[in-house]
Amino acid sequence: MSTVTTAAPGRSAAPAGAVRSWKTPILLSVLAVVALLVFGAGAPRNNVTFRLSDPNDAIVLPDLVLPAVATGWLTAVMLAALAVLAVLAVRRGSAVPVWLVAVFAVLFLIGFLTWVVGSANNPNVALYGLLAGSVTLAVPLIFGSLSGVLSERSGVVNIAIEGQLLFGAFAAAVAASVSGSAIVGLFAAALAGVIVSFLLAVFSIRYIVNQVIVGVVLNVLVSGLTGFLFSSVLSKDAETWNSPPRLPVLSIPVLSEIPILGPILFEQTIVGYLMYIAVAVIYVALFRSRWGLRTRAVGEHPKAADTLGVNVNRMRFMNVLLAGVVAGVGGSFFTLVSVSGFGRDMTAGQGYIALAALIFGRWNPIGAFFAALLFGFATNLSNVLSLLGTPVPDQFLRMLPYVVTVFAVAGLVGRSRAPGASGIPYVKG
Amino acid sequence: MSPQENPPVTPDTAGGQPPTRRAAQEAAREEERRLEAAAETGGGQVPPPAVPASPAALAAAGPGDEQPLMQRIITGNALVAVLAVVLSLILGGLLIAVTDEDVARSASYFFSRPMDTIGAAWSAASGAYAALFQGSVFNAGGDSFARMIYPLTQTLTVATPLICAGLGVALAFRAGLFNIGAQGQILIGATLAGWVGFTANLPFGLHLLLVILAGMLGGAIWGGLVGVLKARTGAHEVILTIMLNYIAINLVLYLLSTPGFQRPGSTNPISPQLEATALYPPLLGSGFRLHWGFVVAVLATVFVWWLLNRSTVGFELRAVGANATAARTAGVSVSRGYILAMAIAGALAGLAGVAQVAGTEKVLTSGVAASFGFDAITVALLGRSSPWGTFAAGLLFGAFRAGGVTMQASTGTSIDIVLVVQSLIVLFIAAPPLVRSLFRLPTPGAIPSAGARRNRKTAATGGAA
Numbered sequence: 006m007s008t009v010t011t012a013a014p015g016r017s018a019a020p021a022g023a024v025r026s027w028k029t030p031i032l033l034s035v036l037a038v039v040a041l042l043v044f045g046a047g048a049p050r051n052n053v054t055f056r057l058s059d060p061n062d063a064i065v066l067p068d069l070v071l072p073a074v075a076t077g078w079l080t081a082v083m084l085a086a087l088a089v090l091a092v093l094a095v096r097r098g099s100a101v102p103v104w105l106v107a108v109f110a111v112l113f114l115i116g117f118l119t120w121v122v123g124s125a126n127n128p129n130v131a132l133y134g135l136l137a138g139s140v141t142l143a144v145p146l147i148f149g150s151l152s153g154v155l156s157e158r159s160g161v162v163n164i165a166i167e168g169q170l171l172f173g174a175f176a177a178a179v180a181a182s183v184s185g186s187a188i189v190g191l192f193a194a195a196l197a198g199v200i201v202s203f204l205l206a207v208f209s210i211r212y213i214v215n216q217v218i219v220g221v222v223l224n225v226l227v228s229g230l231t232g233f234l235f236s237s238v239l240s241k242d243a244e245t246w247n248s249p250p251r252l253p254v255l256s257i258p259v260l261s262e263i264p265i266l267g268p269i270l271f272e273q274t275i276v277g278y279l280m281y282i283a284v285a286v287i288y289v290a291l292f293r294s295r296w297g298l299r300t301r302a303v304g305e306h307p308k309a310a311d312t313l314g315v316n317v318n319r320m321r322f323m324n325v326l327l328a329g330v331v332a333g334v335g336g337s338f339f340t341l342v343s344v345s346g347f348g349r350d351m352t353a354g355q356g357y358i359a360l361a362a363l364i365f366g367r368w369n370p371i372g373a374f375f376a377a378l379l380f381g382f383a384t385n386l387s388n389v390l391s392l393l394g395t396p397v398p399d400q401f402l403r404m405l406p407y408v409v410t411v412f413a414v415a416g417l418v419g420r421s422r423a424p425g426a427s428g429i430p431y432v433k434g
Numbered sequence: 435m436s437p438q439e440n441p442p443v444t445p446d447t448a449g450g451q452p453p454t455r456r457a458a459q460e461a462a463r464e465e466e467r468r469l470e471a472a473a474e475t476g477g478g479q480v481p482p483p484a485v486p487a488s489p490a491a492l493a494a495a496g497p498g499d500e501q502p503l504m505q506r507i508i509t510g511n512a513l514v515a516v517l518a519v520v521l522s523l524i525l526g527g528l529l530i531a532v533t534d535e536d537v538a539r540s541a542s543y544f545f546s547r548p549m550d551t552i553g554a555a556w557s558a559a560s561g562a563y564a565a566l567f568q569g570s571v572f573n574a575g576g577d578s579f580a581r582m583i584y585p586l587t588q589t590l591t592v593a594t595p596l597i598c599a600g601l602g603v604a605l606a607f608r609a610g611l612f613n614i615g616a617q618g619q620i621l622i623g624a625t626l627a628g629w630v631g632f633t634a635n636l637p638f639g640l641h642l643l644l645v646i647l648a649g650m651l652g653g654a655i656w657g658g659l660v661g662v663l664k665a666r667t668g669a670h671e672v673i674l675t676i677m678l679n680y681i682a683i684n685l686v687l688y689l690l691s692t693p694g695f696q697r698p699g700s701t702n703p704i705s706p707q708l709e710a711t712a713l714y715p716p717l718l719g720s721g722f723r724l725h726w727g728f729v730v731a732v733l734a735t736v737f738v739w740w741l742l743n744r745s746t747v748g749f750e751l752r753a754v755g756a757n758a759t760a761a762r763t764a765g766v767s768v769s770r771g772y773i774l775a776m777a778i779a780g781a782l783a784g785l786a787g788v789a790q791v792a793g794t795e796k797v798l799t800s801g802v803a804a805s806f807g808f809d810a811i812t813v814a815l816l817g818r819s820s821p822w823g824t825f826a827a828g829l830l831f832g833a834f835r836a837g838g839v840t841m842q843a844s845t846g847t848s849i850d851i852v853l854v855v856q857s858l859i860v861l862f863i864a865a866p867p868l869v870r871s872l873f874r875l876p877t878p879g880a881i882p883s884a885g886a887r888r889n890r891k892t893a894a895t896g897g898a899a
Contacts, residue, residue, distance in 0.1 A: 212868055230850075364673060
């Protein structure tokens with residue numbers, strides 16, 4: 006069985022290791038060549054304007070105006086230099102340093118943005134809106150990947166994130182509509198996530214069914230169930246069942262006026278603030294608390310944990326349920342924040358992207374947070390760019406988040422290792 | 435050098451080779467037993483797939499031949515499968531009844547006339563299921579025999595892509611790969627097949643053959659890409675296949691907006707009709723939609739059965755799937771296994787795309803794959819990743835799908851109920867102990883007292899679930 010345990014290539018002998026170490030420099034070189042050809046040689050002949058703040062803000066930053074040709078060549082040359090450094094590093098026999106990849110990614114992004122916006126009919130983009138929108142789009146992804154962290158760190162592969170999000174969204178819409186209170190919807194969403202988690206836990210821990218199978222099937226079950234109830238109940242009387250109130254945006258005075266960062270950090274709904282809190286709490290709890298140590302022990306080496314008196318399966322059960330709470334709350338984003346009302350299959354595969362963010366973030370809450378932000382950014386960028394009218398066809402822009410994911414997972418992740426016992430049920434004896 | 439890569443043993447070489455060869459056969463048998471044990475967790479007696487089955491546990495699972503016939507029937511997989519289907523249908527029926535408007539009306543006076551509610555619930559559920567049956571198997575109200583069996587041929591038509599794509603998922607699964615990308619592979623296969631179908635101008639036979647090959651090639655490229663990336667970089671195939679699904683749909687949408695693919699004069703993303711020479715001929719005459727693609731699906735099933743159970747490549751794939759580290763130690767190239775498995779899986783999904791574009795739809799749109807790629811996963815799971823199991827599961831899900839359309843039209847029950855029933859079936863079949871405890875069946879190989887104890891315990895959990 007595959008599951009996430011297939012970090013086997015990492016564990017394998019020398020030949021696989023040699024392949025692995027060359028892949029980053031090769032990828033970087035290819036991207037650098039692309040940058041030279043496209044951002045440098047193919048740069049549009051005009052200036053690109055990045056607006057840094059809304060004219061109505063308390064503090065207005067001046068617009069950032071960059072000449073596309075110069076910026077394009079500058080970034081492309083720097084990218085090429087970094088690629089050469091990466092090749093040299095590998096030839097020396099050491100790994101490509103993480104900072105190099107990070108700087109490369111940022112530079113590539115700047116080059117790409119300048120090129121694509123410069124080629125648009127209107128070379129003018131609101132950078133603050135782009136960033137704030139990215140965070141908003143990333144909220145359900147972050148909740149989803151945190152749910153994955155909780156579950157997989159304890160050794161249960163959670164493919165059911167999609168189902169947890171969708172059922173959370175559904176329950177939030179129905180409960181909030183019936184009760185007239187968005188907060189009630191929030192609790193209902195958490196409960197719905199727990200229900201899906203409970204099924205996942207019962208089948209994968211109690212009945213030792215393959216965890217990936219249970220996850221995939223639960224996603225289908227939730228999709229069918231919510232779709233059925235949507236068409237047979239919700240859409241027949243939308244007034245009663247599917248008109249939830251939205252969660253209000255709570256802006257913190259003064260702090261929310263900070264340019265660029267203010268709206269991102271201090272102008273959110275409850276779900277948005279909960280997201281930041283969840284990332285911090287889960288990170289600290291996982292690496293600094295007794296519960297976290299036990300969770301990781303159960304996920305890495307259940308037998309050792311068992312020997313030391315930790316009840317492995319109960320630990321896993323509780324963690325999977327907790328994962329359901331987190332993902333369920335994330336699901337409420339769809340119906341209480343993003344749009345008002347449930348739609349069939351409205352999560353649209355976000356749960357799977359959250360799964361990718363989890364792996365990209367190396368099963369670490371902070372890593373998952375940034376990975377999810379990256380996907381949110383790619384999605385929002387494609388939305389913004391299709392409005393600007395760029396030369397890149399719309400369909401390719403919409404591919405962007407997924408292509409980024411493939412590159413990220415295949416090229417840049419490096420040694421990403423799943424928790425040792427992830428996907429393997431624990432049978433005492 | 436792996437023993438399996440040797441040419442067929444001739445008497446001469448056999449002299450030098452017998453130990454290796456016997457060892458290989460021994461290993462094959464051992465692996466076969468392990469796979470079976472993996473497929474069936476044997477009432478919790480047998481350790482799960484990831485943990486190598488110990489001989490003691492295998493013995494506990496029971497030597498099937500020595501049990502009396504009746505006991506074999508009630509402890510066997512077939513009965514569990516049937517009961518799982520029944521249970522899922524009952525739960526689905528409850529769901530239909532609970533959401534029915536007549537039931538809701540009569541439930542308001544439930545305590546004065548409870549039979550009204552029960553009657554309304556029964557008629558809601560039974561009406562929906564009767565329509566489902568009528569739409570998928572046999573329409574007793576038809577005015578001719580052809581009309582009566584028309585639903586059955588519809589089932590086979592819908593089952594064709596499900597079987598092909600399901601085989602792809604099953605094959606990858608046997609090689610230890612979770613292929614969620616059948617959807618994208620179908621799309622790319624259908625795109626390439628469709629393109630050959632409406633651009634080339636060739637005689638009948640040759641044209642269809644090229645269309646089929648193009649479809650398989652398209653799927654194989656899209657699937658093989660995942661295999662290559664996984665083998666070279668260690669990227670996780672679940673993520674890769676999901677992402678490639680999205681990339682595929684956008685790619686197809688883009689292609690359908692270019693002059694090479696778009697129907698002349700149309701602004702919609704739709705291709706020209708495929709040439710008549712490129713289409714699967716109807717299997718039962720022009721009155722039915724059933725086409726020769728179904729025969730191809732049967733052949734594909736035979737091929738996959740042969741590949742997995744009778745060929746060296748299949749043996750290697752299964753070895754990689756059972757334990758990649760052990761396979762590598764034994765000299766099997768795991769990378770090659772991943773790439774081959776995904777490419778063949780993609781080619782099979784591509785066949786599903788051909789069945790759609792050259793059989794059922796006759797035109798390429800972005801919706802040509804419907805949701806067959808995702809349904810194929812449940813089909814393969816239900817078929818326990820065995821070729822004929824997948825075939826049977828494809829027929830069953832084809833029936834659900836074909837019947838679901840009729841049901842939605844005639845009783846207004848949403849076709850989503852089919853998804854619910856399907857996923858419940860897979861869940862129940864994957865957990866035989868749950869079904870056994872719900873129906874109070876004995877656990878295979880368990881000593882009676884322990885079995886009874888186990889049953890009580892599972893019943894409690896099962897009830898809560």
